[in-house]
Amino acid sequence: MAQVKALRTSQHGATTRAGQRAQSTAARRAVADTRRAAKADRQSTNAAGKGRAAQTLAKGLERVTQARAGLRDKTRAARDRKAGQSVAAQRSAVRKGPARRQARRAMARSAARLQGRRLLAAALTAPLGVLGAVTTPLGRQLGWRWLLYPGRRLFRRIVANALRDKAARDVEIRAQQEAEEAAADAAAQLDPNAVGDQVERPEQQIPVSTPKHIVPEGVHVSGFNFEQFAAEMESSASSYEPDGCMEILAMVDQLPEALTAVANTLRILAERSDTEFPLEKEVAAGFGDIFQALMTAATAAEELPRVFRTAHEQDIARHEDPRNGPEAEKGWNV
Structure with a gap:
C-alpha cells in the first residue's frame, strides 16, 4: 500500500x-x-x-x-x-x-x-x-x-x-x-517565471516512482531527513515508559511547543520552496496547507494540559502538596 x-x-x-x-x-x-x-x-x-x-x-x-x-x-x-x-x-x-x-x-x-x-x-x-x-x-x-x-x-x-x-x-x-x-x-508575456502556455515542457512525461525507504544510486541525501526524525519519535513513543504520571504531565505541557516547532519546519519548507527551490507553486502551497493544519493541532494541544490538570486534580495535589511529606502520603495505598 x-x-x-x-x-x-x-x-x-x-x-x-x-x-x-x-x-x-x-x-x-x-x-x-x-x-x-x-x-x-x-x-x-x-x-x-x-x-x-x-x-x-x-x-x-x-x-x-x-x-x-x-x-x-x-x-x-x-x-x-x-x-x-x-x-x-x-x-x-x-x-x-x-x-x-x-x-x-x-x-x-x-x-x-x-x-x-x-x-x-x-x-x-x-x-x-x-x-x-x-x-x-x-x-x-x-x-x-x-x-x-x-x-x-x-x-x-x-x-x-x-x-x-x-x-x-x-x-x-x-x-x-x-x-x-x-x-x-x-x-505575463515578459516574465520568464510565469507559468503559462509558453512554458517549455517535455512532449512525453514519464513519471518515475521510487519505492519508499529506498534512495536511488547517485542521489546525495543532505543532513535533513524529516522521515528519519519522525520514525525516531514514533519508536520512542512505542517504547516510552515514564517514571511517573507527573513526567507525563510535563510532556503534555511541552506538547504545544513541540507541535509548533514541527509546524515551523513546514513553514520554512514552504517559504524556501516558493523562493529558493526549483519547485512549482502548488508544492509550496501544499507545504503551507500542512503548516496551517499543524498550527491548528498545536492550538488544540494547548487545551490538553488544562484537561489533564482538571481530570487529575487530586492526584496532582498529592504530588505537589503531600500531607506530612511524600513518605507519609504513601500510606494511602490505592
Whole structure:
C-alpha cells in the first residue's frame, strides 16, 4: 500500500493539471479509436471470406470510415482550440482581477460621492425651496422668471455639475483599469517565471516512482531527513515508559511547543520552496496547507494540559502538596 501511494503521489506531481487533462483526453480518445479500429478490422475480415459484393461493400464502408475519422479529427481540433481559448480567457481574467476589483471599488466610491453631493445639495437648497413658495407666485404676477422655483433650479444645477464630475471620474477610472490590464498582460508575456502556455515542457512525461525507504544510486541525501526524525519519535513513543504520571504531565505541557516547532519546519519548507527551490507553486502551497493544519493541532494541544490538570486534580495535589511529606502520603495505598 505504501508503494502504491508513493506511485500515485509521484504520478500526481509529475505533470501539471493542464498536462493531466491533455493526457486524460488523449487516453480517452485513443481507447475510442482503438475500439473503432477493431470493429472495422472485424468487418473487413468477415467481408474477406465472402463474395465480391461483400468486399465491394466493405471498401465503401472503409471510405466512409476514413471520411468520418477525418471529420472527427477536425471536430477534436476545434474542441481543443475552444478549450485553449477558454483557458486563456480564464488566465486573463485572473491576471486582470486585481485591476478590475480596484476599478469596481473606485466606481463605488464615485457613486457614493455623487449621492453625497445630492444630499448636500438637498440640504442647501431646502431653505430656497421654502422661500420659493413665496417668490414663485410673485414672479408669475410680475413675469420675472428668476423668481420662479429658486430652490429647484439651484438643486438641478448642483446635481448636473455632480453628474458631470462623476462621468469624468468614471472615464479616468476606466482608462486606469485598461492601462493596468495591459501592464498585467505585458508582464505575463515578459516574465520568464510565469507559468503559462509558453512554458517549455517535455512532449512525453514519464513519471518515475521510487519505492519508499529506498534512495536511488547517485542521489546525495543532505543532513535533513524529516522521515528519519519522525520514525525516531514514533519508536520512542512505542517504547516510552515514564517514571511517573507527573513526567507525563510535563510532556503534555511541552506538547504545544513541540507541535509548533514541527509546524515551523513546514513553514520554512514552504517559504524556501516558493523562493529558493526549483519547485512549482502548488508544492509550496501544499507545504503551507500542512503548516496551517499543524498550527491548528498545536492550538488544540494547548487545551490538553488544562484537561489533564482538571481530570487529575487530586492526584496532582498529592504530588505537589503531600500531607506530612511524600513518605507519609504513601500510606494511602490505592
